[in-house]
Amino acid sequence: MPDLLIELFSEEIPARLQGRACEDLKKRITDGLVEAGLTYAGAAAFSTPRRLTLTVQGLLAESPTTKEERKGPRVDAPEKAIEGFLRGAGVSRDDLDVRDEKKGQVYFATITKPGRAASGIVAEVLEDTIRNFPWAKSMRWGAGSLRWVRPLHSILCILTDDAGEANVVPMDVDGIASSDMTEGHRFMGNGRFSVTSFDDYRSKLKAAHVMLDTSERAEAIWQEASNLAFAQGLEIVDDKGLLAEVAGLVEWPVPLIGNIDDEFLGLPPEVLQTSMKEHQKFFSVRNPKTERIEKFITVANRTTADNGATILAGNQKVLAARLADAKFFWENDIRVAEAGGQPWLDSLDNVTFHNKLGSQGERVARIAALARELAPVVGADADLAEAAAKWAKADLSSEMVYEFPELQGLMGRYYAAPAGHGAEVADAAQDHYSPLGPSDDVPSAPVSVAVALADKLDTLTGFWAIDEKPTGSKDPFALRRAALGVIRLVLENDLRLGLKENSAQAAQVLLKLAEWQAALLGAKAEQKTATGEEADAAAKRVHDLAHQVEAATALVASLPADLLSFFHDRLKVYLRDQGIRHDVIDACLAMPGNDDLTLLVKRAGALSDFLKTDDGENLLQGYKRANNILSQAEEKDGVEYSYGADLKYTEAEEEKALFNALTAAEGTIATAMKAEDFAGAMVGMAALRAPIDAFFEAVQINTDNDIVRRNRLNMLNQIRQICLQAADLTKIEG
Structure with missing residues (x-):
């Protein structure tokens, strides 16, 4: 099973576009291959300022042969309909089968699509990806119609078999022919070279002063910059966004530490940090004892014979001009503020x-x-x-x-x-x-x-x-x-x-x-x-x-x-996001005072915790059963059973026990709700779980005795009203 390596080499890609471009390249290529019948074992994409790279491992050498059965018109259909079916299926009349169906005999065609070599499929998918790549901004150059984020220089596309032999996937996109060649660092590289596999590609790039992996470049920048600051008793101001951006600006990062002129050290640290970050992409270096920003770190894209002295001198000169502007703004603003700021x-x-x-x-x-x-x-x-x-x-x-x-x-x-x-x-x-x-x-x-x-x-x-x-x-x-x-x-x-x-x-x-x-x-x-x-x-x-x-x-x-x-x-x-279910929230939103968010969240939290217990789950089922029976009876009888039950009309011991439990719970829950003690209210409701379970186990609601039936329905209404004090349990699922 061959491995695929693709590199799209261009002028500098803006750092902010590189991460998304990696994802798009991987998705579009792998989706296209799978759609064409080529499955694979794994894939990874990489980017540097000048290249997008994709490696796909364990790719099928060819797509499988497929057969598709297509139902056509009836045998006695008009000739034009049959001819249209033949053209669409790409078969002749002799290739058709006739089968008996309920409405008569029908033509069926079996369409065989032979497998194709991976090379041809890869070429088609890659060309389509290049021509339709979803850059946020793209440009055209020369006389061709191709659009890319910056001028595209070369396409590397090879398939490496199990024996390690690499074969170029032949293709041409607006005069850019594919090859097995690439090049290293713009200044420190040694010209173009060929590669045979992803491992060979990666190691040769490293030798040509290119770190392929963005995370590796970021880690190298942070480690070396931290060492430079630590050596002078300082620390870097953490800025993950700036680190990610700078890692997309260089292929061979070389951090250098520079000085800030004393006249600017009195500026607020945030002003120094913002000015250096926005204008120069510098990291701020802080003195942990004074919290002042005293130095900066810039990341060069190459090593130099003078260890970056010339680069630092140029950067410090530009920085001084930028900070002079910031100092001018600061001093003017302070004068306005001291006058009251009117x-x-x-x-x-x-x-x-x-x-x-x-x-x-x-x-x-x-x-x-x-x-x-x-x-x-x-x-x-x-x-x-x-x-x-x-x-x-x-x-x-x-x-x-x-x-x-x-x-x-x-x-x-x-x-x-x-x-x-x-x-x-x-x-x-x-x-x-x-x-x-x-x-x-x-x-x-x-x-x-x-x-x-x-x-x-x-x-x-x-x-x-x-x-x-x-x-x-x-x-x-x-x-x-x-x-x-x-x-x-x-x-x-x-x-x-x-x-x-x-x-x-x-x-x-x-x-x-x-x-x-x-x-x-x-x-x-x-x-x-x-x-x-x-x-x-x-x-x-x-x-x-x-x-x-x-x-x-x-x-x-x-x-x-x-x-x-x-x-x-x-x-x-x-x-x-805090783990409270939507139906629990809806049950609490249906209650009065739902514009008091603190009260609402306390209620929802208590109800959520209660429903996670066995008592809560079983009481919910008991409430739903009581509510369903009561609702059906009220609809059937055309009356409301809301007058309260009477102990003298109870018969079974379970019925009497529920009556007493409801009487006790009603006062307990009402007191807790008045005090906004929702957890206490849930404890009061939990005490109803056992008597409600026993009641439904032992008592038949719709008895022949109308007085007893009404009393029991009124008792169900008490269950409903007591439970509804805490939340609208009808909105709870399950």
């Missing part, structure tokens, strides 16, 4: 958040108003929460954030103290964006929590107001992430927050601000005596705001329920 706040009025939701300044006003409303709920000072919300977006106007948008929030924290704000406001500026993802830390400081909740609730209510909701996989405004952020803020801070009420508050804030804006601009429009164009622009703005007011007014009534449903959908995903 120019930043004023400029937010000229930055559009969304054309239907106004400017960033208008949004900040909404968030500040809502943060003040939320402050008592989260235990924060209302004045401090409002001040923090007003400052939270100020750094969006700073020069540093304009250059490095990823530093938003962080720079607001740095600039807060020079602007005269305390630590709580500074922390809120950085933390109010969190959590950004499922693994992100959740703010716990009350002021930060108030501003973070206000920010996310304003986002959600605003986009709901203009009907920009997520659809399918599309969520351009990250509303799912915002909803999950609210959920985690509430749950991980154990907040008792009614989402309906607070969503309505957010909507009211949106409405009040829109009304105020419309009134203000309307007054300005009336007083306008300037040119007609200016008056028309003001009138249009008033008209637009009128629609915004109308939308916000409707929102106040409809948003809470609609948005709550969206929160519930995100909560289901969140809880499923």
Whole structure:
């Protein structure tokens, strides 16, 4: 069984595209081979900046011969129909069989497809893959029609048999003929060479200064860089994303450690790290004693006679220019902050958040108003929460954030103290964006929590107001992430927050601000005596705001329920990841107070744990049996059996025992539910398991005595009502 080796050699492939390209090459080739009848034992794909490589082991030498039986028309069908069948099946009339069927005699054709050599199949599949490769971006060069991410130079494609003999798979793609030749490193290689197998290919590349495996290059970079930093008593700032990117930029990584000029060491470490990463792809090297970033590590793509001195000198020169810009931004921003930062706040009025939701300044006003409303709920000072919300977006106007948008929030924290704000406001500026993802830390400081909740609730209510909701996989405004952020803020801070009420508050804030804006601009429009164009622009703005007011007014009534449903959908995903079944969540969502997420999750957790026990599972079956019998009887009799059972109409001992157990459990469970002790309520329900089992074992519900039957049905209703205090068990599966 031969092994297949493919290499597509080109100009430099962008690092961000290499991982996906490996997966696509492997999938498209292996899927094509299997579809053509060639199975294989294993496959692996690799990438470097200049090549995509695929090895397939244990490939069949040829596809098997197959036979397909195809049913045709009846024997007495029109001649044209029979001829069409013959053409489609590729057979003659003499090759047809006639068989008796219910509706008469029918033609059948047996189509034999002989096996094909692997070489021909591989050539077809590879050419199709190359011509239709799903690059995110591709280019054309020369006079051909072939598109590739960068100009494609050569195609290596060989099949190596069990004896070790390699045969080139002949093919030609726009003048690029396949061969068994490749080449090593662009600068340190020794020209082109031939290979006979994957092992031979890999070892010869290594000798030609090419590490084929991306993970091997990343490991080599990290190990050598760590050693360089450790030798000087320093440590590398961990950055897995940068490591993966740099590993895709070099074929023979050579880490070098360089110096940062003293004049830049006073910059915030995050500014140094971001500038070096974004502009130069440098790793930051930190002093563990001072937490300052003092040096950098760059990764060259070759060894040099001067051990990288020339490379470092050039990199340090470019870095100094970049950091000089960062220092200029920092010093300018500090001057603005020390003056109170008002120019930043004023400029937010000229930055559009969304054309239907106004400017960033208008949004900040909404968030500040809502943060003040939320402050008592989260235990924060209302004045401090409002001040923090007003400052939270100020750094969006700073020069540093304009250059490095990823530093938003962080720079607001740095600039807060020079602007005269305390630590709580500074922390809120950085933390109010969190959590950004499922693994992100959740703010716990009350002021930060108030501003973070206000920010996310304003986002959600605003986009709901203009009907920009997520659809399918599309969520351009990250509303799912915002909803999950609210959920985690509430749950991980154990907040008792009614989402309906607070969503309505957010909507009211949106409405009040829109009304105020419309009134203000309307007054300005009336007083306008300037040119007609200016008056028309003001009138249009008033008209637009009128629609915004109308939308916000409707929102106040409809948003809470609609948005709550969206929160519930995100909560289901969140809880499923924690092992709570969807039907358990549905059973708890059906209960009152389902907009209190903390209460809802406590109920779902207790119910989930209870249903995992034998008592829980058996009680659920008893409840379902009671509910089914009762529902059928109520439908048949046209009445509700909800008046309660009477002990004097009980007959069997099991019946009396259940009556007493229900009476005791009713009070126990009601008390526990009032105290929100869901675990205690489940313990009370567990006590019903044995008497309910015994009751159904010994008692016939539909007895001939109507009084006894009604009493027993009323007892079943008691079972239903007691169990439904905890959750809607009808929604539990099984």
